[in-house]
Amino acid sequence: MPFREDLKPYRLLALEEEILGRWTEEKTFEATLERRKDAPRWIFYEGPPTANGRPGVHHVLARTVKDFACRLKTMQGRYVERRAGWDTHGLPVEIEAERRLGLEGKQAIEELGIARFNEECRTSVFRYLEDWNALTRRMGYWVDLDNAYITCDRDYVETLWWILAQFHERGLLFRGHKVLPYCPRCSTPLSSHEVGQGFKDVQDPSVTARFALEDGDGALLVWTTTPWTLPANVAVAVHPLVDYVQVEVREGETAGELVWLAKDRLSTLKVAYEVKKTVRGEELVGKRYRRLIDWYPVDESAPAFTVLPADFVTMEDGTGFVHMAPAYGQDDYDLGRRVGLPVLHPVDGTGCFRPGSPVEGVFVKDADKVVLRILKEEGKVWEHEVVEHSYPHCWRCDSPLLYYARDSWYLKTTDFKTQMIAHNESVHWFPESVGSGRFGQWLEGNVDWAISRDRYWGTPLPIWICDDARCATQHAVGSMAELERRAGKPVEDPHRPFVDELTWACAREGCSGTMRRTPEVADAWFDSGAMPFAQWHYPFENKEKVESELPCDFISEAVDQTRGWFYTLLAVSTMLKGKPAYRTCVSLDLILDGSGKKMSKSRGDVIDPFEMIDKYGADVVRWHLLVRPLGTPLRYEEHDLVEIRNRFFGTLLNVYAFFATYANIDGYTGDDEVPLRERPVFDRWLISRLHGLFRDVAKDVDRYDTAHAGQRIADFVVEDLSNWYVRRNRRRFFRAELTQDKRSAYQTLHAALLSTAQLAAPFIPFVTDTLYRSLAGGLAGAEPSVHMAAWPQADESLIDASLEEGMAALRRVVSLGHASRDAAGVRVRQPLARLSVWGLDDATAAFVAANQDIVLDELNVKTLDLLDEPSADFALEAALDKKEAARRLGAKTPAVAKALAALDSRAVCEMLVTGTPVVDTEGGGRIELKPSDVRVSVSCAKGWAGECAGGLVVTLYVRLTPELELEGLAREVLRQLQRTRKDMDLKVEDRVHVRWYAEGAAGEALAAWSEWIAKELLAVSFERVDSADGLSPVKIPGGHVIYVEITVS
């Protein structure tokens, strides 16, 4: 079966479409699973995206990484079940539905009806499902889309209910308060995302009030920019570790008054004073003060109205005493919860004060003035001014937002903090810093998870509460069946408003209340965090499967999921099962635009992944995303894709095309077997490099270091395989007969291409499968697809370090030879007589000597001299290579460097020859160095050109003889004739007849080298004629012209 000859770089896109068709037709994905069905499992969790927007490149990144890992593990012999998932609930979905329905705010939603609204959510959440599916398929992400889990499905919701009921039973799900930004006009809390859009600079009153201490020892000065919150004050906070002072006023109306403030804030006092006492903040803790404003009743027993310690107190502004109103600030609220402060909340849902006070019915922002006026009248204001600061406003209606404590359900995650931290330490994070840094630090500051949302489209909290306030019995429903039994009705839809209508009589003795559902829905992060369980309808089904598969082996998402999915997965599994949820987490950084900014629709710099894939192909896009540090942000530049395509994909396919062309001419099939030890050294070298590659890439991918792994593969293909092996061995393929040497070459190149395809298959599944199918197609034991094959494993016995060292030295010689030619200005086509090399150690010298043909041919020289002794044709200078030496030399380094630089050439050579360089330093005595400590540069005698590096000196004798000049001209002629052949579009194997005519040196060269030229041209006849009549002129560089006629044989 001949090898395909249509795998060309410019056909990449067509080839991808073709192999996609094959995968569908042959059900290749299913086949790879089937092949591994009895293998040990490798568990992968898919983080569910929301399909209510078009997918972007960042989604391609996450999907590429997941696909890479799953394909790799499959090839490495594991069974990797891959179930897709869709996230369906949550505020973003609701906002999109509001927009589509033209609604503004919750009131409008409720007027329309929750049923209609949720119906819109349910349909619009899959609005772009087709795009997602198309992208997934086109980019080659193998995942089971047909059987995807969907977070709003009845079974999924049932598991969520079961989990919540478990938590409720264990006392881990409870009602509390949460301080939220709230728009009083729209009567709704805003998400942090919405708040972020509406910051404005505004002027607000700031007031410093006197809080008189009950013990009569002066007053605390307390500063606030929200005077309206003062009626809700229940405590004052100090920083326990900073100094506070009591000062006596020395001037003005209040002379003699005692006030307290932080020592660091003394500079803000505008009156003359005398410091009376200095104490640490902690010494003030517990002191009681008189209520500033007592308009609303509250439990006044301690710790209310006392001084409390708090770390969040700063010395940036204010007085160092912070007024605590737990209803209106998160810090205040959290502190209050810890120490048991009452929550005083005298404001109603429209932002107006409740009855029973001088500010009754007044909107809070307007109450600032009233509160100030009354405090002034009562002599409680120390100072009053206006400050400008940035304050959040509602993005819809521009009202200033208020921070309100609202009823909220919590999961008691703080009880599991230690356990979550321990679990986190068991996770392999890539990059490591995310786990120990961002995530670890954040877990340390864990607060209870506020899990409820006052919204509509979400998993309804399955908590029913007795509506008789005296009873208020709570009951959590753990299954659909239970709900149906209690309510006596079928559960048609586990969403609002249907479940809201299901009620039953309170079962408590003597209570005549009705059990009604609490109106909130769950945070959508809970939905996805519970996916290990809910995706399999645990525990109603798949009980053992779910338990045995937890924790999974691998997850990967963008780093913005740290506090999202990465956290909720961990929290749910820790609370429910006492286990972590994942063993490995690959956290991906963002994709930025070319100027390093986050892509934004408004700037119009959003990259469309479909466009990129249509233009460059999915493999190129995947390689670009994968072969770079995953944990750093990517600046997306299109020209990077061009480079990848040209350099890596172009080279790989062209090496293949070269192989296929000649293999097909020779009828080589790939099942030949020349034993490795009988193959030429070049072949053994390539095989050694190949296995070294397997070994190194395996180490990289174990750490999910796709950057280094991919770089190694590309370097192998471009440098070792193409630029060295194929370039230097081309002629072996050109020979007419199929000798053992030629068979070795085919076999070696075939093996390298085939296993490179296998190695790279998880990265670039399309082109590698195409290559594999062509290369392996005729072999016994071949798989139908590369993705069913095994991932290559290194055979250490085939790695020959000394052979690789020898070849590396040889390549250094060649490189220095090229540099020497360049320095002398002699083109490579001009043969030269001699190349001298000095400075190789015995082993590499022997290798180079044995393989001198490679050097001679590559550099087009006649003889190679490997010198034992330095020649008089070059001179050396020495310098210290500090990198190695300095660690041993320490402070002597500069003196040694100076001494070394002063050595003459003879001394340098001697030093290198003896192998133990010794220098006399000023003041430092004789110092012994290693050969590798010394760096040498070279200058050459006349007639020679040379370069040196790494202790190696290469010199080239550049004087020409007439014979050499004639040969150079002959090569020039051949080159032009080969070009003519190519211009005629002849096939490489076509035989030709040549008639030629030339005068002068060109004629001489042609005549002298005619046999060789004829052979190279595949000329079956090569006839000199007497005139140029009927022949075409061909220009030869150097001013010559020859005349030829080439005809196909």
Place this chain on the structure above:
RNA sequence: GGGCGCAUAGCUCAGUCGGCUAGAGCGCCGCCCUGAUAAGGCGGAGGUCCGUGGUUCGAGUCCACGUGCGCCCA
């Protein structure tokens, strides 16, 4: 305001345990090679390694402070 991270050539980035000739690829310029190549080879121009201070014989690297940027959170 807090946490994490980043800052090196025109661009994208390496730079390990501290070692003054600071690298690679792309782009640019010159030369060379080419019957697999959308390639390749040799060289050149291009650097206040963000700033300041410190540790050290020696700092792109370690420490401190500052500046700018990104992300997350408040």
